[in-house]
Amino acid sequence: MGIFLFHCFLGIIKPPYKIGPVIRQINFIGARSLFVILFTGAFTGMVLALQGYYALRKVGSEGFLGSAVGLSLIRELGPVLTALMVVGRAGSAICAEIGIMRNSEQIDALECMAIDPHKYLMAPKFLAGIISLPLLTFVFDVIGIFGGYLVGVGLFGVNEGAYFQGMYSSVDWRDIHMGIVKSLVFGLLIIWIAAAKGYFLHYERSGGFGAEGVSRTTTNAVVLSSVTILVWNYLITAILL
Amino acid sequence: MEDGRKPIIQLIDVVKFFKQQKVLDKVSLTVREGTTMVIVGGSGQGKSVLLKHMLGLLKPDEGKVLVFGMDMAGISKKELKEVRQEYGVLFQNVALFDSMTVFDNVALPLRERTRLSEAEIRTQVEEKLAMMDLEGNDEKFPAQLSGGMKKRVGLARALILNPRIVFFDEPTTGLDVTRSNEIYRLFYKTQAQLKYTAVIVSHDVPKIFKLADYVALVAGGKIQECLTPEDFQLSENPAIKSFVKETMGPIYSSEEEEMGFYEADQR
Ligand SMILES: Nc1ncnc2c1ncn2[C@@H]1O[C@H](COP(=O)(O)OP(=O)(O)OP(=O)(O)O)[C@@H](O)[C@H]1O
Ligand SMILES: [Mg+2]
Numbered sequence: 001m002g003i004f005l006f007h008c009f010l011g012i013i014k015p016p017y018k019i020g021p022v023i024r025q026i027n028f029i030g031a032r033s034l035f036v037i038l039f040t041g042a043f044t045g046m047v048l049a050l051q052g053y054y055a056l057r058k059v060g061s062e063g064f065l066g067s068a069v070g071l072s073l074i075r076e077l078g079p080v081l082t083a084l085m086v087v088g089r090a091g092s093a094i095c096a097e098i099g100i101m102r103n104s105e106q107i108d109a110l111e112c113m114a115i116d117p118h119k120y121l122m123a124p125k126f127l128a129g130i131i132s133l134p135l136l137t138f139v140f141d142v143i144g145i146f147g148g149y150l151v152g153v154g155l156f157g158v159n160e161g162a163y164f165q166g167m168y169s170s171v172d173w174r175d176i177h178m179g180i181v182k183s184l185v186f187g188l189l190i191i192w193i194a195a196a197k198g199y200f201l202h203y204e205r206s207g208g209f210g211a212e213g214v215s216r217t218t219t220n221a222v223v224l225s226s227v228t229i230l231v232w233n234y235l236i237t238a239i240l241l
Numbered sequence: 242m243e244d245g246r247k248p249i250i251q252l253i254d255v256v257k258f259f260k261q262q263k264v265l266d267k268v269s270l271t272v273r274e275g276t277t278m279v280i281v282g283g284s285g286q287g288k289s290v291l292l293k294h295m296l297g298l299l300k301p302d303e304g305k306v307l308v309f310g311m312d313m314a315g316i317s318k319k320e321l322k323e324v325r326q327e328y329g330v331l332f333q334n335v336a337l338f339d340s341m342t343v344f345d346n347v348a349l350p351l352r353e354r355t356r357l358s359e360a361e362i363r364t365q366v367e368e369k370l371a372m373m374d375l376e377g378n379d380e381k382f383p384a385q386l387s388g389g390m391k392k393r394v395g396l397a398r399a400l401i402l403n404p405r406i407v408f409f410d411e412p413t414t415g416l417d418v419t420r421s422n423e424i425y426r427l428f429y430k431t432q433a434q435l436k437y438t439a440v441i442v443s444h445d446v447p448k449i450f451k452l453a454d455y456v457a458l459v460a461g462g463k464i465q466e467c468l469t470p471e472d473f474q475l476s477e478n479p480a481i482k483s484f485v486k487e488t489m490g491p492i493y494s495s496e497e498e499e500m501g502f503y504e505a506d507q508r
Contacts, residue, residue: 097340105336108298114325115353 001196004118008126008195011119021124022131029090029125030132034139036085041140044077045069045147052148053156062156066163067170069148074171074179078141079133080233083186086133087225091194094125095221098198099214107199117199126191133187134180141179178240185236186229193228197221246273249406249438250295254304257290264290266462267304277432277439278467279449281484282459288442289333291459292410295440296330297321326354329404333411333442335395337383343370344379347398354402369397372427374420388415396424400431406438413445421445428452446488450474458484 052068098121101107110117145167152158197217204217250272257265264287272278272295280288293299294306297313306313308324316324337346344366351362370376373393383391392415399407412428413421429452432439443449450456450470457467458481465480466473474485 101338104339105332105334106338108293108296109330109332109336109338111298112296112325112328112330113350113354114322114328115350116322120353 001192001200004196004199005192007116007118008122008192011116011123012127014119018124022127025124025128026132028093029086029128030136033086033089033132033136036089037082037136037140038143040081040085041078041143042147044081044140045073045144045149046151048072048077048144049148049151049156053152053158062158063162064166064170065148065152065158066166066168069152070145070167070171071175073141073144073148074175076233076237078137078144079179079182079186080229082137082140082183083133083190083229084226086129086136086187087190087194087222087229090129091190091225092218092222094191095194095198095218096214098195099201099217100198102199102201103210103214122191122195122199125195126188129187129191130184131187133183133190137179137183174240178236181240182233182236185232189228189232190225193225194221197224246275248272249274249309250440251307252291252294252304253307255291255294255301255306256303257287257294257299258302263462265294265301268459268462268464269304270457270464270467272438272440274438275436276454277428277441277452279453279456279470280440280442280459281444281446281449281456281488283484286459287462288459289410292408292440292442296328296408297325326402327405329399329402329407329437331392331395331399331407331409331412335383335391337391337394337398339383342380342382343375343386343394346383346394347401350398350402365401366397369401370394373397374423389417389420392416393420393424403435404437406440409439409441409443411442411444413443421448425449425452447474460484 048069049065052065053062056062056064056068098107101121107117107121110120149160149163153160153163197220201213201217204213206213206216248271250270252268252270255265255268256263268291270278270291280291282288290299294301294313295308297306297308300314311320311324313321313324337343338349341349347366347369348362351357351365357365367376367379370379373396375390375393375397378386378390378394383394386394392412396409396412399409413424416424425448428439428441431437439452441449441452450473453470455467456470456473458465458473460480466476466478468476468481473481474489476482476485
């Protein structure tokens with residue numbers, strides 16, 4: 001899997017560069033995930049405000065609601081939930097697509113045409129994943145903060161100024177930095193696992209044959225990516241804190 | 242079979258196992274420049290496996306595959322790519338890119354391997370598709386084609402870059418007689434023009450013999466013999482004899498025998 005990643009990076013670096021396939025993949029991985037991200041982002045922000053309000057009211061510090069919502073979104077929930085959504089939408093699709101291409105000898109055909117599948121197939125996906133994830137995470141965070149605003153300020157009457165002021169003063173560059181690092185790493189991990197699982201379908205221990213092989217491998221890839229994301233989330237937090 | 246022409250592909254004592262099953266058992270075969278090698282043999286005897294060794298998709302467990310004198314198992318990725326730039330390949334299952342249209346399938350090698358403009362690509366692709374009698378199907382997807390049409394798209398894709406060596410795994414299986422005759426004529430014509438080396442796996446005996454410079458029979462994991470078509474039909478090798486009798490028998494037998502053959506089938 002490491003060698004695979006290495007070849008994919010060579011594929012990204014080596015000319016000629018083609019922008020069209022990357023845009024198409026960004027559209028697929030990024031733009032088409034937007035709606036899901038908007039939806040989950042809003043509800044995550046709302047539930048954070050809800051929980052946060054009840055917890056903070058007990059100690060009489062509702063004014064910290066803004067900073068609580070903002071920090072948990074930017075540092076943890078934004079990158080993680082965005083990544084999990086993208087795993088479900090794009091990771092599974094990429095694994096299935098490549099797996100089917102492997103199964104029906106389309107990857108062999110590419111190789112025999114002297115077209116490097118790492119460059120032709122994988123490189124645009126990696127680039128798109130690394131570009132899309134931070135952007136989606138950003139959208140998730142912003143929508144989540146407004147969702148929190150809606151519940152906190154709109155529903156419970158927390159002071160509007162305090163909500164944003166508290167957030168503004170407690171979120172500093174390091175938190176944003178952590179969010180960006182996480183989303184970049186998750187973007188890479190998602191595509192890596194999905195693409196490699198599909199690419200090495202024929203080496204699957206349980207046998208990657210036919211439709212069932214593809215579906216089983218795709219399920220494995222989704223589970224593996226999700227777990228990996230949560231583990232790496234912990235690791236990055238531990239390193240950067 | 243002495244022949245002055247330069248050997249391009251050499252298989253030397255190639256042994257291939259799949260798990261316990263020995264598919265190729267010390268196969269040796271030489272394909273010479275500018276000649277057409279036809280590989281025949283029963284279903285499941287290892288013809289496609291043999292071809293995949295020449296393509297570098299499978300590695301022999303023992304023995305060597307040399308292409309242009311280079312060992313396919315030992316060369317670097319870059320050298321392998323250079324070798325494959327000379328290849329034009331039709332897989333047995335065609336392996337068209339199923340999420341691309343017919344046009345994009347045939348255009349792909351041009352787009353990825355040359356710097357031609359989109360307009361030039363269009364002319365070349367249209368020309369190849371016309372050659373394969375596929376005009377007006379550019380925008381269809383492989384799933385919307387008939388089996389024979391897929392074969393023809395695969396052939397167009399294999400020939401688009403004017404390769405030096407072509408590998409066709411059953412190019413005419415699933416085509417009607419007229420079409421396959423046309424394809425054979427086309428092979429004949431293009432080979433006369435481009436002087437490519439061809440390795441063709443086919444069940445279309447004896448028709449394919451007209452194209453062949455050499456015929457090799459794969460049976461029992463071995464190349465039984467590699468002979469010119471004329472010698473092949475007269476060979477004393479028991480495996481070849483029975484193959485020739487089976488495949489060409491009805492044509493040469495008298496009419497009564499043939500009637501008997503079909504009646505036996507009906508009973
Ligand atoms: N990837 C593989 N794994 C395991 N066994 C394989 C594999 N590929 C081929 N075989 C086995 O190798 C043998 C030869 O297969 P091959 O596809 O070369 O036959 P063939 O001569 O091309 O037959 P046909 O004329 O029907 O295409 C078969 O017994 C097949 O089961
Ligand atoms: Mg075959």
